Amino acid sequence: MNLIIGGAYQGKRDFARNTLNIPQGEMFTCTDETIDFSKACIDRLEDYVLACVQKGIDPLEQLKAQDLRDKTIICMDMFCGVVPIDAQMRLWRHSTGLVCQYLAKRADRVYRIVCGLEQRLK
Amino acid sequence: MIVFITGGAKNGKSSFAQDLAVKLARGGKRYYIATMIPCDEEDRERIRRHIADRDGLGFETVECGRDIGSCLLQAEPQGSFLLDSVTALLMNELYPDPATWALDPTAPERCEKGLLELCGRVANLVLVSDYIYSDAAKYDAQTETFRKGLARLDRAIARIADTVIEVSAGNLILLKGVLPQ
Numbered sequence: 001m002n003l004i005i006g007g008a009y010q011g012k013r014d015f016a017r018n019t020l021n022i023p024q025g026e027m028f029t030c031t032d033e034t035i036d037f038s039k040a041c042i043d044r045l046e047d048y049v050l051a052c053v054q055k056g057i058d059p060l061e062q063l064k065a066q067d068l069r070d071k072t073i074i075c076m077d078m079f080c081g082v083v084p085i086d087a088q089m090r091l092w093r094h095s096t097g098l099v100c101q102y103l104a105k106r107a108d109r110v111y112r113i114v115c116g117l118e119q120r121l122k
Numbered sequence: 123m124i125v126f127i128t129g130g131a132k133n134g135k136s137s138f139a140q141d142l143a144v145k146l147a148r149g150g151k152r153y154y155i156a157t158m159i160p161c162d163e164e165d166r167e168r169i170r171r172h173i174a175d176r177d178g179l180g181f182e183t184v185e186c187g188r189d190i191g192s193c194l195l196q197a198e199p200q201g202s203f204l205l206d207s208v209t210a211l212l213m214n215e216l217y218p219d220p221a222t223w224a225l226d227p228t229a230p231e232r233c234e235k236g237l238l239e240l241c242g243r244v245a246n247l248v249l250v251s252d253y254i255y256s257d258a259a260k261y262d263a264q265t266e267t268f269r270k271g272l273a274r275l276d277r278a279i280a281r282i283a284d285t286v287i288e289v290s291a292g293n294l295i296l297l298k299g300v301l302p303q
Contacts, residue, residue: 007255009273080130081257093258114253114288115128115273115280117297 002072003103006113012074015113016041020072033057037066045075049096053088060098068106075100077112123302124241125248126283128276134292136206137175139248143204144179146246146302151201154181155193157210161220187214190236194243202246208237208275209252216268225264230271234278241282251276253288 002020006012016022020041028039030048033055042048052059079097084090104110110122123146129135143152154176160166173183181204186193190211197203205211215229241247254269261269280286285299294301 007253007273009270009277010255011277077256078258079256081259084258089258089260096258114297115126115286116277117280117286119297 001068001070001103001107001109003100003107003110004072004074004113005077005100005104005110007077007080010113011116012076012113013043014116015111015118016043016072016074019118022072037071040070041072041074043074045073045099046078046092046096049099050092053092053095059095060102063099063102068103073103073107075103123246123285124279124283125246125285125287125302126276126279127248127250127287127289128253128280129289130253133289135250135289136172138287138289138292138294139204139206139250140176140179140181142302143181143202143246143248146248147180147202151198152179152181153193153197153201153203154183155190155203155205156183156185157187157205157207157214159187159214187211188218190233191239191243193240199243200245202248203240203244204248204250205240206250207252208233208249208279209254209272211237212268212272212275216271225267227267230274233271234275237275237279238282241279249279249283251279 004012004016022041026040028036028042030042030044033048033051035042035048049059075096078093084093104122107122109120112119112121125142127135127139158165158169160169184193184196212229212233215233216225217223218226251272255273280298283298285302286297288295288297
């Protein structure tokens with residue numbers, strides 16, 4: 001598994017496409033609480049987590065049930081700001097953090113993208 | 123040599139960038155491109171503090187809050203330049219009229235062009251930007267335009283820069299190239 005993390009607009013998707021050679025058709029972009037696990041790459045995992053949190057689903061339990069060994073997963077690093085006042089946004093941040101830690105532990109490679117540049121963390 | 127410096131607020135980016143610009147000048151001309159356009163007394167106080175910080179480093183101050191290429195009307199391109207910050211420049215260009223605060227959506231593209239041209243024309247340039255992309259918030263459209271625009275500038279500069287450094291609590295994380303000696 002590849003895990004790509006990084007702040008908003010830093011070039012995570014471009015890195016998956018251009019450096020990890022993920023074809024456009026293999027890229028799934030999360031918009032709600034469903035994921036097409038037939039695709040090689042899952043982008044915007046944070047939006048999947050947000051939808052889960054809003055609907056009372058535990059995203060970590062959902063992901064634990066999947067075989068992610070051949071996947072590339074992209075998730076926004078949203079962990080350096082002020083604690084959100086809104087309880088749901090707090091839960092979003094918390095759940096996304098737990099998911100990232102779970103994925104990073106199992107990933108073969110973890111990349112952090114900053115200003116379009118990659119750092120290999122694992 | 124083009125050096126791009128990013129990182130969170132209050133981590134020592136500006137002090138490091140100042141010292142680096144002086145070092146790159148190797149005794150030659152050094153220019154501080156002042157990007158802040160003061161709106162109130164708080165801004166003016168901050169500018170006074172920045173000027174005091176630079177005291178003794180030998181910088182010539184070039185006021186240039188917009189149209190960044192125009193700083194060369196008052197400076198020699200073979201000098202060493204410090205642009206602090208890309209963030210302030212984009213803000214000035216995004217909101218050209220302080221009376222209305224109307225957002226100019228063409229600003230990021232124009233800034234990118236101006237900055238890349240400047241990078242191509244000067245001997246040494248150190249650029250400082252702000253890393254504002256890792257918080258758990260859903261912002262309004264104007265704020266997202268600003269964040270997206272700044273990220274566009276950061277990435278464009280990082281792509282052509284010789285060296286990219288993230289400053290964290292005064293420590294340096296080398297993201298690209300080598301540390302200038």
